[in-house]
Amino acid sequence: MSRFSQGVKKVKDFISIKGNTTIKNQPVNSSGYGNHAASGTKRSVVGWISSLSDPIDDIERNVEKMRERSRDLYMGAPIASGSLKSIVTNVVGYELKLNAQIDGDFLGLSQEESEALEDTIEREFECWADSKNCDANRMCDFGQLQQLALLSTLASGDCFAILPYKKRVGSLYELTVKLIEADRVCNPVINTFYEERLINGVEIDSTGEVIAYHIADKHPNSSLTGRNDWKRIEKYGKLTGRLNVIHLLDIERPEQRRGIPILAPVIEGLKQIDRYTDAELMAAVISGMYSVFITTEPSQQGEFGGGFGEEDDDSEEDNSKINIGNGSVTFLREGEKIQESNPGRPNPNFDAFTTAIFRQIGVALEIPYEVLMKHFTSSYSASRGALLEAWKMFKKRRIWLAKNFCQPIYEEFLAEAVLKGRIHAPGFFDDPLIRKAYCSAEWNGPTQGQLDPKKEVEAAILRIDSDLSTRTREAQELTGTDFFRNHELRKREEQLRYEAGFNTPVTINIQSDKSDEGGEKE
Structure with a gap:
């Protein structure tokens, strides 16, 4: 009887398939999920080892x-x-x-x-x-x-x-x-x-x-x-x-x-793909050299193999060690011959296989393959979709870091600044609501970036004109800058241009493209 059959027999001996039974004092029903996700008799789940434990045991x-x-x-x-x-x-x-x-x-x-x-x-x-x-x-x-x-x-x-x-x-x-x-x-x-x-x-x-x-x-x-x-x-x-x-x-x-x-969810996969990559890399290196194996007739082998006998025991040079190098030539002894090695590398299936694994790793880390590998060779729409999906995760983690690290430290800083009298904030220590009002803040980081800046700017203008967004928000999301500071700087720039005689307004003709650079219709 095979090991698999023995395992099935043990499971059947332990589980009586007669409606309701008991496993570890817990009722198991043979209907509903008992026939699917909770089944203990299907061949596909017989070897599935799982348990219910608390976070202490599991984590x-x-x-x-x-x-x-x-x-x-x-x-x-x-x-x-x-x-x-x-x-x-x-x-x-x-x-x-x-x-x-x-x-x-x-x-x-x-x-x-x-x-x-x-x-x-x-x-x-x-x-x-x-x-x-x-x-x-x-x-x-x-x-x-x-x-x-x-x-x-x-x-x-x-x-x-x-x-x-x-x-x-x-x-x-x-x-x-x-x-x-x-x-x-x-x-x-x-x-x-x-x-x-x-x-x-x-x-x-x-x-x-x-x-x-x-x-x-x-x-x-x-x-x-x-x-x-x-x-x-x-x-x-x-x-x-x-x-x-x-x-x-x-x-x-x-x-x-x-x-x-x-x-944690991809540790095993990452280690295996790392080993596989190292093996393929070594095979490709060896394949790039003239690789040979030295075979010796039994009558010519020494005690531990290699082409030397008793007369060479006192030799200072260990001739049993042969190194492979680029274009190297090794002279053989009597009784030795060459057997060529052909690893067949590079492996033509290496890229396709690793790409499939990297996609799974990207899913677990919430990083699309294009962003994970910095590989934007698809259409504009596909690349932008990958960036938008990745940006959801980046933004979530930014909010998490701001709330749990930056904001508590900032509130502690502000308390010291008020105590030292460098910032005047009446009622700061009297009422938690007043303190929260003083401590309210946003934390801004790098912007999402644009694959096609022209289209992104046009979309921002449309959102502002349609009252779906504000100049402040669009300035922050597109360029990471503050609209009010931009506005004050623009006023100074235009004043300087006027005083220097450059009072002719600059006009830019914006025409919407109907297709991507790759020819894909939007």
Whole structure:
């Protein structure tokens, strides 16, 4: 009996196909989904091993292994590295810029007063954010911190940040941002807490609320780490409610405490395609040389093979090692002959096969193949559709990063600026609604980009003329600039042109194309 038949027999012995039965004390019905997705008897699902477990067993106990494999792929697999960098580049660019949007109506401020206060806030924040004094390690400015926080979250599953105050010479503000790698948040070696209350360094109370994080002084797996100590930091201050620890992660299940690397669903596929690529590359390199195998008659072989006998035992040169090189010629001994090797590379099916796999990887990462591979050879409509689909994911992650990283840090900065008297904000600490009105802001990053700028501008003009959009929104989405600043600069430019005698208006004749460059009809 084959192994498959034995497996089927065991399943049938365990499951009695007579209406309702019981598997692990759970009723299983042979109707409805019991005949399809929940079937345990079909040949297609007999070998399917699955289980129902809580997030601790499914996620928390596997996080470390997923994290190390994800980082290894980032460091050695081009597709993995390129996909993460592509997300960071499109979501953050160099940095997400602050656009203060205080609620002047709620605060009783006029439009002019609101704009003046917004300019002051942005100027103060730019002074802090553009300096490396904002980094506790003094290595990055705020834009670089954004890039690093997002990249670390994508590769490791999550990233942490604390906000210590440090007084530094030449710095107007004491607030700093210290990023902490995911590995350092872990259970202490000597754990005095109940195991169910401390999950991978995240401490929860009896209701499941996260109340503290346990952070190691040094990386627990570093070769330079000797004795390690853990510090318990409460998530929120008991007296002020201040956010002490920022935890960046994507949550996919309730009661999940730690994040999952974005590459987790495709780790196996990425590793296999990386191995396949290396094998094909090596085969192509060997095929590009004159490849031969040296075969030796049994009577001429030495103790471990190769064409030498006892008389050569004392030879200083090891003639059993033959290297293959470009155009090399090797003289053979008596009893040896050449057998040619023909790997048949490059493999003509390599590109088609890898493209199919890359498309599946792109689906899992929400990056269309054209964007993942930077391969825009289809029609304008297809390429634009791929960009629009990718931009949905980029925009979602930008909003997520702004809300969970940039905005909390900005609110902490603004609180210090008000305390120092550099920004006048009456009632800032008296009422949470007043504080929120002062802290309202937008975070703008790189624009989507255009395949055909002319068509994009024409579409923007139509949206504005039809009252479907505003000049402010279109300026931001098309060029990443502020309409009001553009307007003031245009006024100055036109005034200078008039004073210089260039008072003839410039006209551009815009004609809509009826076809793409590739000839496809729209």
